[in-house]
Amino acid sequence: MSSPNGTPTKITQGSQTKGGIGESTLRPDGVLKVTGEFAYSSDMWHEDMLWGQILRSTVAHAEIVSIxxxxxxALPGVHAVLTYDDLPTDVKxxxxxxxxxxxxxxxxVRHHGEPVAIVAADHPETARRAAAKIKVDYRELPVITDEASATAPDAILVHENRDDHHAGHVPHPNIVHRQPIVRGDVARARERADVIVEGEYTFGMQDQAFLGPESGLAVPEEDGGVHLYIATQWLHSDLRQIAPVLGLPEDKVRMTLSGVGGAFGGREDLSMQIHACLLxxxxxxxxxxxxxxxxxFFGHVHRHPAKLHYEHGATKDGKLTHMKCRIVLDGGAYASASPAVVGNASSLSVGPYVIDDVDIEAIALYTNNPPCGAMRGFGAVQACFAYEAQMDKLAKELGMDPVEFRQLNAMEQGTIMPTGQPVDSPAPVAELLRRVKAMPMPPERQWESSEGADVRQLPGGLSNTTHGEGVVRGVGYAVGIKNVGFSEGFDDYSTAKVRMEVVGGEPVVTVHTAMAEVGQGGVTVHAQIARTELGVTQVTINPADTRxxxxxxxSASRQTYVTGGAVKNACELVREKVLEIGRRKFGSYHPAWATAELLLEGGKVVTDGGEVLGDLADVLEDEVVEVEEEWRHRPTEPFDLRTGQGNGHVQYSFAAHRAVVEVxxxxxxxxxxxxACAQDVGKALNPLSVLGQIQGGTTQGLGVAVMEEIIVDPKTAKVKNPSFTDYLIPTILDTPTIPVDVLELADEHAPYGLRGIGEAPTLxxxxxxxxxxxxxTGLELNRTPVRPEHLTGTSLSEA
Structure with missing residues (x-):
């Protein structure tokens, strides 16, 4: 960890309290997950429990003639079979x-795998057999699979009756959302360019590939309500969507977070929640x-596949003159988060560079392909793939070093974004590139080490398909920019309830939020914040629920910022109430209670000079202090739908990588x-967790580079590889060494100066x-993932 000159990080409380901010405290769920003892939502059990099963469409686009x-x-053991006609309310x-x-x-049906009917039975195999006995008569329709088929004059509409707030400004009903961004004069700037490069880029559909499949348990309650135990990313968003369908007020739909086996955006949308409750x-x-x-593979959204066309210009001395781009995202059959993904892709499409003249358009399509929505990086990943390839093309045309070319054009604090928004916190893009380039290079031809050959270091690994004769080393660099938090005027807030009391003669703090712990380590950070702000060691984190x-x-790298901010805020209010109690009780005995700045440290009340005024246990005695408060970051605003101008983002994060490959x-x-990665994190609240997030995001980016892609048949819109046999993700043998250099340049607008970190390394x-x-290889390689046939010019069928 390193902190070059920047805004100092101010921590007002508890810097001496064990387990506070800045320490690498261990996650309470870590050992349980490694040993297999952790209880995931799929492990839940209830007496007299039934099993639900979903019947999914076998075709991508068809009229349902009959069910x-x-x-x-009639199958013994079946308790219910529900279709659309059995839904209890008009909200469907x-x-x-x-x-x-x-x-x-x-x-x-509008996509392959769409839910058509649901079954409840007394055994999971009975439920599956019953679902297979449901007879659905389909009349197949032509499929919409790309922009040409979606926007043709005679195109079939994926949604016949669109009536939503996006429909007014899109050129075709099969376009979910469109966001242009226009700034400066591209035509005039183009005349100044000595070099112009263009590129067409294709980004494949990536799956979140979380290890714990969708699961949950719905329990009916005596008051007519239901209690849903669920693995999700957003309890209250689920609640808002579930209750109207059930015809219940929200207070009769109780929700408790169960063990989540990863998420990465794939649990933002509903999957089986409503189905379990209905049954x-x-x-x-x-x-x-x-x-x-x-x-x-059919039950959650995926990352939007994209087609991207870019044009950049630069002067002979390497300064960027202009940028034009068009980004087409395939949103699939339903909207999900497509409008927000379009906003991110367009507003971040320039990358972390200074370009005054831009002409940008991003759209998302309705098609009959699988629905796409949130995934780690959220629109910025696809754009980064294209603009970084463009930077390399320009550097090559100009005969410049690709890192130096990027540094010459790198944004910094004060840069104006294409949306007109100034970057008002550190933006150390050039420094990140310098640091990552300066890292020691790994040794050449590691498989020929003096300790003996190691075939795991060869391309092809343990399959031993190469002996190294034709292996060539390559080095590449990239840097990206990602927004943190929800944007475009969204009311992005969080709530925290903090309670302080004396238990067994010791001050104890309880923190209660609805934050979904999906593996990011938020529960650890919340305890660290409470220890820091309230000076106690014993902190309990209550399970997340809708109480x-x-x-x-x-998602959006926002939880440490926003819910961490809410916990910090609630702790500060609790601290003031505790000190008020102390002043009332002991103020007449010691003038420092009234005149000094007071801190809570190590279970005691101390002055800022270090004088101990008393024990927290004596201050509180039988009193309980509890605060529940909402906390919001500074507001954002929507982008103008004609020009794209607006202060749409609250914070930005930056990461740079150097890849070393052998081919x-x-x-x-x-x-x-x-x-190798260099990233600015503002303030590392838990350094060990920071490294885990950076290395995890880096590995997910590796996956989409060389192996991960959901293959959809362009003629039928059917998914061809819905299994981990055919959809490959990196294993430990594929994961490289990931050295990390962490900068801590505080953002003065954020709690503790922190910066969201989880997504930037994926870009x-x-x-x-x-x-x-x-x-x-010297090849252009303008698509992800790169497959062997792209490198050899030979298709698998010809090999």
Whole structure:
């Protein structure tokens, strides 16, 4: 960790309290997860429990002629079979922003794997057999799979009756959202360019590939309500969508977070939540639903695949003159988070560079492909892949070093974004590039070390398909910019309840929020904040549920900033109440209670000079102090729908990568040897967790660079590889060394000066790997992921 000159980080309390901010405290769930003892939502059990099963469409686009459930209902052990006609209220759709997703398909299906009917039975195999006995008669329709088929004059509409707040400014009903950004005069700036480069880029559909499939348990309650135990990213968003469909007030839909086996955006949308609740309320029994891996590929949204066209210009001395781009994101059959992804992709499409003249357009399509929505990096990942390839093209045309070219054009604090928003916190882009380039290089030809050959270091790994004769090393660099938190005027807040009392003669703090712990380590940070602000060691984190106000989503790198900010705020209010009690009780005995600045440290009240005034246990005695407060960061505003201007983001994060790869150019095999990273985190609240987030995000970016892609048949819109046999993710053998250099340049607007960190490394790792492979092979490589046939020019069918 290093802190070059920047805004100092101010920590007002508890810097001497064990387990506070800045320490690498261990996660309470860590050992349990490693040893297999952690209870995930799929492990839940209830007496007299039924099992739910979903029947999914076998085609991507079709009219539903009829549904016959009689054979399923007649099967012994089946308690309920529900279709669209059995839904209890007139509210039959849901959605994050646009309520266009039917709870169960009605009239037609719009994508492969869409839910059509649900079953509850006394055994999971019985439920599966019953679902298979439901007869659905489909009349297939032509599929919309790309921009050409979506926007043709005679195109079939994916949604026949669009009535939402996005429809007024899009050129076609099969476009979910459009965001242009225009600033300066591109035509005039283009005349100043000595070099102009263009590129067409294709980004594949990536799956979140979390290890715990969707699961939950719905328990009917005596008051007619239901209690849902669920693995999710946003309890209150789920609640807002579930309750109207059930016809229940929100206070009768109780929700408790259960063990979450990863998320990465794939749990922002609903999956089986409503289905489990419907079956529980219909049968009067608890109902558990657990997807298998095949179902999981159909049960959640994916990362938007994208087509990107970029044009950049530069003067002969290396200064960027202008940028034009068009980004087409495939949102699939339903809107999900597509409007927000479009906003991110467009507003961050320039990257961390100074370009005064830009002409940007980003759109998201409705198609019959699988629905796409939130995934780590959220629109900025696709843009970074393209603009970083453009930076390498320009540097090559100008005969410049690619890192020096980037540094010459790097933004800094005070730079004006294409949206007109000034960057008002540290933006150490050039410094990150310098640091990552200065890291020691890994040794050459590691498989030929003096200690003996290690085939794991060869491209192809343990399959031993190469012996190293045709292996070439390549090095590539990339840097990216990602927004932190929700943007464009969204009311982004969180709530925290903090309680302080004496238990067993010792002051104890309890923290209660609705934050979804999905593996990011938020529960650890919340305890660290409480120790720091209240000077106690014993902190309990209550389970997340809807008995406390919303914490928003565990996404957009926002939870440490926003819910951490809420915990900090609530702790500060508790501290003031505790000190008021102390002043009332002991103020007459010691004038410092009234005149000194007081701190809570190590279970005691002390002055800022270190004088101990008393024990917290004596101050509180039988009193309990509890505060529940909402906390908001500074406001943002929507982007103008014509010009894209507006202060749309609250904070930015930056990361740079250097990739070192070795490529067998004859066989098309790639081994990523190292992915070095430098990232500014503002303030490392838990240094160990910071490293874990950076290394995890880096590995996810590696996956989409060289192996991960959901393959959709362009003729049928059916998913061809819904399993981990055919959809490959990096294993420990694929994961390279990931050295990390962490900067701590405080953002004065954020709690403790922190900066959201979880997404930025996912951006720049992918283009860095592609740049390194280009460096090794001399090929253009304008798509992800890179496959062997892209490197050898031979398709698999020809090999």
């Amino acid at each position: 016959d459930t009689s054979e399923a209902l 759709n849901y959605g994050l922003e646009i309520q266009d997703t039917p709870v169960l398909a009605h009239g037609k 529980a309320l219909r049968t009067g029994k608890p109902v558990k639903i657990v997807y298998n891996r095949f179902e999981s 406390v106000g919303s914490a928003g989503s565990t 067998d150019t004859e066989l098309g095999l790639v081994k990523v040897i190292e992915l 720049s790792s992918t283009p860095a790997v592609l740049a390194a492979i280009r460096n090794a």
